[in-house]
Amino acid sequence: MKDMDRRTFTSALGSLALTQLLSGGQTHFAPKAKRVIYLFQSGAPSQMDLFDHKPVLRKLAGQDLPDSIRQGQRLTGMTATQEKFPLAPTIFDFQQHGQSGAWVSDLLPHTARVADQLCFVKTLHTQAINHDPAITFFQTGFQLAGRPSMGSWLSYGLGSENENLPAFVALTSGTGGQPLYDRLWGSGFLPTKYQGVRFRSSGDPVLYLSDPKGLPKDLRRRMLDDVAQLNEVRYGQFQDPEIQTRIAQYEMAFRMQTSVPELTDLSKEPACTFDLYGEDARKPGTYAHNCLLARRLTERGVRFVQLFERGWDHHTELPPKIRERAKSTDQASAALITDLKERGLLDETLVIWGGEFGRTAYCQGKLTDTDYGRDHHPRCFTIWMAGGGIRPGISYGQTDDFSYNIAKDPVQIHDLHATMLHCLGIDHKRLTYKFQGRHYRLTDVHGKVVEPLLI
């Protein structure tokens, strides 16, 4: 009798007692992906020049964007006072590719070849209309500074798989165009240890990593031993466990002095690697180099690797500029998919490609037969995802004939975040951190998993 009562009670209460934090890397449910590589295309690539095929625009070239399409929606201050909004069809050709028949423009021949591995989401949309709030929203789920970035949420929720490397690494490439900010990989109100570590392409890959010139390695070792010894003496007197933690951190720092250079040293990569990623991959600071580093980081268990390629902000002279951007990113993006697949890592690695918003169907500035520019467009844009629990070879969502409004299946950024977390085995409503009296989430009070994208 007594046992039964207890059981009744236990089950009544057991279901109430949910854990909100993931302890020891335990996920809420079985994950499909263990890691994420996010190929962020900063500046906002034009969806209708790359993926969102809109043949109707060809016929309407030069005509004003109909009011029935614009629907009085707000525009940025850069074009709001334009006298006309002439429609600018892409000058690039589109073909269907693979068994899935995905539309990809001729700008991205390599991506086109792996189209069957990719899941295109055509209907992402955002609230922000300018770069800083938009990219901050993308990274943190909120337009203003102060919240943790998605990588630091994962670092907090899942921890690291490799104790000699950070759980979250950011890599930047490209010059010019929109600037980037440390907050994009920052930890917001989460403890600083969850922030992304930016690996730099010049100088030390990790700040202060290398020993000063002239210091022999054995002396550094001896010096670190002294630090440990003297810290132990202090520990004996004060019994403060922080001292033990510090000793351990110094050891990890020392191991990073080996593990990081080993990671960034590509000299042992075979020639075929560079056939795959392109010769650019030999040059530090290029997107291709970063794609290769992303694979190496992923292999070593780094939880979240995020690339930021700058230079997609094409207000004017879009055709030559996007051609250049496509050229420096296409091969390596596709190579990464191929490479992960060949190594058997794609199934457990979620790869996401995309920018912070889309671009307008109408021309910013003067429209000619060969030249046009496009302003910011938050109402719809395309990203692609691959691997790690995502259904390959599909296109999700539809935009209207102008790639201006969403016709079917909108996906907001909170939904993307929820879906990404879901692939990693995390219920986005339960990954929380209490701050200022509130249980904060990456998805704030929004977000739902986009089930059709999942395997």
Add this chain to the structure above:
Amino acid sequence: MHRLIQTILAYVALHWVMAAHGKTVDYGRDIHPILSDTCFACHGPDAEKRKADLRLDTKAGVLSLVKPGNPWDSELFHRITTQDEDDRMPPSKSASQLTDKQVKVLGQWIAEGAEWKGHWAFQKVVRPEVPCGEKHPVDAFIGKRLEAEGLGFSEPADRRILARRLWLDLTGLPPDPAGLQEFLQDPDIAQTAAKLLDSDAYAEHMTARWLDMARYADTSGYQSDGWRTMWPWRDWVIAAYRQNMPFDQFTIEQLAGDLLPNPTLRQRIATGFNRNHRGNSEGGIIPEEFAMEYVADRVETTFAVWQGVTMGCARCHSHKYDPLTQKEYYQLYSFFNRLPEYGRALKEGNSMPWIKAPTKEDSRKLAYLQKAERKAISNFRKLTKDLPIPRVAIPDGWKIQDGLVPNDSPKTRFGYFDSFTLSAKVNYEEGQTGTILSRMVPVEQGTGYYLELTNGGNVQFNLVKRWLDDSIRIITSRPVPSGSNITATYDGTRKASSIRVYVDGKEVPIRVILDYLNQSFDSEEPLRIGAGQSDFPGKVSDVAVYNRVLEPEEVLALSGDSQERNRQYFLRVSGPEKVRQAFAESVATRRERAIFYNQIPSVMVMEDSVDRPAYILGRGQYDNQFERVYPGFPASLTTQDYKPQNRLDLAKWLVSSENPLTARVTINRIWRDIFGIGLVKTAEDFGVQGERPSHPELLDWLAAEFMDSGWNLHHMLQLIVTSRTYQQSSKTTPELLQLDPENRLLARAPRFRLPAGIIRDQALAVSDLLNRKVGGPSVKPYQPDGLWGELASDANYQLAQGPDLYRRSLYTFWKRTVPPPMMMNFDSAGRETCEVTTRRTNTPLQALNLLNDVTFLETARVLAEKVVAKPGFQTDRAFELILQRKPGTQEATRIQESLAMYRKSFDEAAAKAFIQQGQSPANPKLPPVEVAAWTLVCSTLLNLDEAVTKE
């Protein structure tokens, strides 16, 4: 069956509930946090989200569900224990659920009579009685609790450790050798504290903390993140702490100094506090959207800092936990939205409204220059008063030479901070249009500056970065006749109002087309005459370009007025030397004064000069206006019926004895900074979701004492550091650690890692590299090369030279999008938003930073040179310099062994390379190997846990 289970449940639960909690349940401590965290989201202050019209945040609401003394007849208890999925609360899909312990506590509370109390922090402060026992009031409160837990204070701390603790807490710097000796010989802590409090170092230390909350920075924070000058405000804060300004005055001046009767310049500068928020200058933004964000930031920051309340939660809807409504949020908003600001900030420099903020030295110098100018002008006037100006033969084509720039010179590349004058004569036939004079990318609406003749014969002056949204464009109101001389001037202030256009020497009215210039318009193109945006078919002649703004009479001369031309020639060329000199002197003194005035920094300030209505904004969105609202205070924080008008009323209310929060919140932060954790652990949140105080009576006693002392920070700090609680040892034991891991009971002194700035300042101080200059523009000390450039194309970090490298860390230039890496590695606030919470982590990146950052290597080298330069007791001296103590035997032996190894292993060349760290040269007179070996030892000591910890 259902009934049976219920009966069983009731039977078992009764015993189980009563056994749950040894202590009596306290509503505020035990119940309110549970209800708030689990239930308020649907049954709390937010009427819109409220389910079943049930409130659990009010007495009536809770008690309607509770039968005091009887959990089993209480609906509340039934709902949280029932098996019925439909009835059970919280619903199973809710993210926050009750633990079984919480259920038990709720049951016990009801069983004990269900006493209800309002949230403790919103009740007025009443000074509690000091308990018997310890003499010092702080110790009395702490000791009483310790005794209740069967504990006691630890032994007093070692005097050297105490000295270091005291210096670090009050000045942010370690004791200097002389100060330390004095303290060891005469250990009167009250006197020592008084001396330390009366110092610049104290003021700087307190200011550094304040800057984090005030989200102070040297850049604007969005996108391109250009510079601004808010440091005059920062220097105001230093000065305020230096004079121990009472905290109520400190509050009033920062929040509303401009509204005081006859505000002084300093009182207006103080209001920069609420202009420290970020400003967005990105192209294309909707200004109204961001204007709203700035006001919201002021509301949220002000309430976080002074009230410890998360007002931001009430922006989109009424607060989910605290009794703060959305309407109240916008009532507060209306205090802060009356300044003439524009939502799109300027990319470089301060955005409106701002004032010039001369230092006292600046003001003195300006007065001196003005006097010199007046003297020179009066001298010139005297000399020329009745002086006839003879007609002289002026050479053909003569022009005023002062500032004249050849047309083909690269010096015509003017940007938006440059003053310049363009002048030309135009002849045209009706209907002809085109560019008269330009330096621009020669396409339609291209970047650059250009004078245009437009349709209808009006002249347009364009300063263009981007035609539609980043330019100043003005046009004459009337057509300009063919054959006229046209002159346009721009003074580099980026305002259309500063532009003047003259036709034949006479200023003409202009109309502003666009007045928003945010980036420089300078271009690499050549100066073009009659070409640019479009070719001008008419004739352009007499082109003159000056790199300054010509005076009206100079323009008159330039446009061919023969009398003025004659006068100018006389004054500059042909007149008597005395006259020419006097004229030159008057020009020179005026210019000198103007140049000096221009470089006096400005500071952004608050002002109430715009009558802008405030509305409740649906979902907190700028374009979603509902009901109009007027200034008012949150009802739950006031007992009286106030009718506030403006920020001054708000500021005064915050520091009135009626306000339940300001003193508690402020003194709690002071306590937190000294003891590592506040009496209220959630220093940023005193709302119902915040943590209850560990020592509620002590907190209230301190808050009362703070107010009664006249908000005297010196008094409070002195009070705290003279306590036994403060002066005890920070050594702990496994038992104590287990019993009280966070040290909330204070049976030992705290031991925790120093904040980032102090770690760096300490290294500079112990090596004597520290430059103790107070105030002034921010500086750029060492950071790894290229950090800014990698993320933003138009920004390069100009490393400081010489003494500026060694200023205290509060003076380090703070670029918000790429903050100083050492500061961020050691958990600094990011300064993007107000941060009240402090963080402390322990990471490998911190280890690498201390090991390899040139700041710490140079410091180690300089310390090593001090040690090497004087033989004898070298290990002792190294320890004393860095750690203010002598080494133990074990430590000394270990260091000796290492030194021997270092001396053997370093060869001369490696040693030389190793000791060349930073800009300061290694002392060539000292043997490199010896210095290298000691550098490594000093680096060892700087890397010790002890060195980065306050013990």
